[in-house]
Amino acid sequence: MAANCVARSVLILLLVLHCVHRSCCIPRISQREIYDEVRQLLALSSNSLQKDIDDSREDSSELPEASISKPDVPKAVKNWPQKDLNLGQVSGVAVNSHLQPVIFHRAGRVWDENTFNSSHHYQQEHLGPIKDDTILTLDPKTGAIVGRWGASLFFLPHGLTIDRHNNLWVTDVALHQAFKFRPGDNYPSLSFGVPFQPGTGIRHLCKPTSIAVASTGEIFIADGYCNTRILKYNAAGGLLRVIPNPPEFLSLVVPHGLALIESLDRLCVADRENMRVTCPRAGLYSTRGETEPALTIQQPDMGRVFGVAAKGNLMYAVNGPTSFLLPVQGMTIDPQSETVIDHWAPEECLPETLANEYEIWSAQMENY
Numbered sequence: 001m002a003a004n005c006v007a008r009s010v011l012i013l014l015l016v017l018h019c020v021h022r023s024c025c026i027p028r029i030s031q032r033e034i035y036d037e038v039r040q041l042l043a044l045s046s047n048s049l050q051k052d053i054d055d056s057r058e059d060s061s062e063l064p065e066a067s068i069s070k071p072d073v074p075k076a077v078k079n080w081p082q083k084d085l086n087l088g089q090v091s092g093v094a095v096n097s098h099l100q101p102v103i104f105h106r107a108g109r110v111w112d113e114n115t116f117n118s119s120h121h122y123q124q125e126h127l128g129p130i131k132d133d134t135i136l137t138l139d140p141k142t143g144a145i146v147g148r149w150g151a152s153l154f155f156l157p158h159g160l161t162i163d164r165h166n167n168l169w170v171t172d173v174a175l176h177q178a179f180k181f182r183p184g185d186n187y188p189s190l191s192f193g194v195p196f197q198p199g200t201g202i203r204h205l206c207k208p209t210s211i212a213v214a215s216t217g218e219i220f221i222a223d224g225y226c227n228t229r230i231l232k233y234n235a236a237g238g239l240l241r242v243i244p245n246p247p248e249f250l251s252l253v254v255p256h257g258l259a260l261i262e263s264l265d266r267l268c269v270a271d272r273e274n275m276r277v278t279c280p281r282a283g284l285y286s287t288r289g290e291t292e293p294a295l296t297i298q299q300p301d302m303g304r305v306f307g308v309a310a311k312g313n314l315m316y317a318v319n320g321p322t323s324f325l326l327p328v329q330g331m332t333i334d335p336q337s338e339t340v341i342d343h344w345a346p347e348e349c350l351p352e353t354l355a356n357e358y359e360i361w362s363a364q365m366e367n368y
C-alpha cells in the first residue's frame, strides 16, 4: 500500500501543485501552464499504476465490481509539498524513471504583454537567461528539492517531457527552440529551431509548446502558439513529416500539449483554442494510414484543452479557463469511441470557489 500511495502521489502532482501556496483554487502563479503537464505524470506513472490497480484487486476483494472497472481518477495529495518551494511560474511537470516529479519553472520571469512584440520576437533578451535553476527534481513523498540545475540556459520555459531513458526534452518560447538534454548534462544534445528567431519554415519554430517522444525514438514537437502544426523527427533530429501536410486537412489552433498512444498509433493533441482533443495517426510503424482522418473529441463542456496524458488506450485531458459557465476540470477520454467518459477535479476545488477568481484568472490566461 505504501507503493500504492507513492505512485498515486506522483500521478496527481499536477493537482497538488495546483493547490500549493493557497488553500487552493486561487491561481496566482502558474496554474495555467501546469495544466499542460498532467500528461506525463499519467503517461510515465501508468506502469506502476497498472500494478497498483492489480494489487488493489487482489487485496480488496469486497470492492464492488463497478469501481474496479472504472478508469483511475487522479486525486490531489494534501499538504504536498510540505515546504514552500518558492517557485516562479511552473510551466512544465514530468516524472522520471525513479517516479520523482521534475518541474520546469520560470523563477522571477513572467509572460505578460511586454514579453513579445506582434511578430512574436522576444523583447527581453537583454535580461539574459534566467539565472536561477529552472529544473528541479522533487522527492515524491515530501516535495523537497533533491536535484536542481538549468540556470543560465533558458529565457522563458514552457514544456517539459522525460522519455524512458530519462532524457529531458524542453521547449523555450522566447528562444523559439526545443532541446534534448541527456541525463546529467547541462548542454543540449539536440536542438531545434533558431535562437530568438520565430519562423514558419521547417528550420524554425515559433513559440513551441510541447514535446512527445515515442519508444521507437521519433520526436513530435507541437509548434505552437504561432505556427499551427506538429513536426515529426527521427531520433537523430531529422525532419520526417509536418502534420498536417497539405492538402491533408487538420486545423490546429494552439496545439498546446501532446501525448502518444502507441498501441493505437495515435498522437493526441490538446488543440487548445479549438477546444478539443484531436488524435491524428502518429505513423510510428508504417506511413500507411497517415492521411486517415484524425479521431476528434469535442463536446460543448470541454473548454480550452491545455494538456493531455495517455494511460493505456485512454487519454486524460485538463482544460483551462474558458468561460464562467465551464468548470476547470479533468476529463477522461476514450479516443477510439471519440467520447468523454469521465470528469474529475480536486475535491478542494469546487467549481463555485473557482468561479470567484475566475475573472482574474481568465484575464491572466489570455494569450498564454
Ligand SMILES: *[C@@H]1O[C@H](CO)[C@@H](O)[C@H](O)[C@H]1NC(C)=O
Pocket (backbone or CB within 6 Å): 117, 118, 119, 120, 121, 122, 123
Ligand atoms: C519585433 O522585434 C524585433 C527585434 O526584437 C524586430 O526585429 C521586429 O521588427 C519587431 N517587429 C515588429 C512588428 O515591430
